[in-house]
Amino acid sequence: MHEIGLAEAILEAVEKRAAGRPVRRAKIRAGALLRVVEPSMDLAFQMVTEGTIAEGAxxxxxxxxxxxxxxxxxxxxxxxxxxAVCPACGDGDVQMTGGDELVLESIEIAEARDVPGNTRGDRGDSFRST
Incomplete structure (x- = not known):
């Protein structure tokens, strides 16, 4: 399951952007040639984020x-x-370009009131996307 390696790379980027703040959600763009399966990516991300600022995200x-x-x-x-083969002529002699990117598009930071242990109930940052 190559999604674990991809999830580790995503987590690293999430941690840099979050700068220690707890993360609720991450949005990624993955190229088709990476052959990422969404349920496997969800599972891999949950596994690699255990014990991190993105746990449960x-x-x-x-x-x-x-x-x-x-x-x-x-x-x-x-x-x-x-x-794929050519949809116009059916030939298999095709060149593929692009479709191999993995981009962290945005993260959603948890509100301070949603952070375990925050007894003040302050609102903190209601939503921050970086």
């Missing part, structure tokens, strides 16, 4: 397409299928 994932260029007919298209 949800992860929202958007899969972005790769760009397919057919060498036979010149057709270009976006695809989520890493094993």
């Amino acid at each position: 949800a992860i929202d994932m958007v899969v972005t397409p790769a760009r397919l260029s057919c060498r036979s007919c010149g057709h270009e298209a976006g695809t989520l299928d890493p094993l």
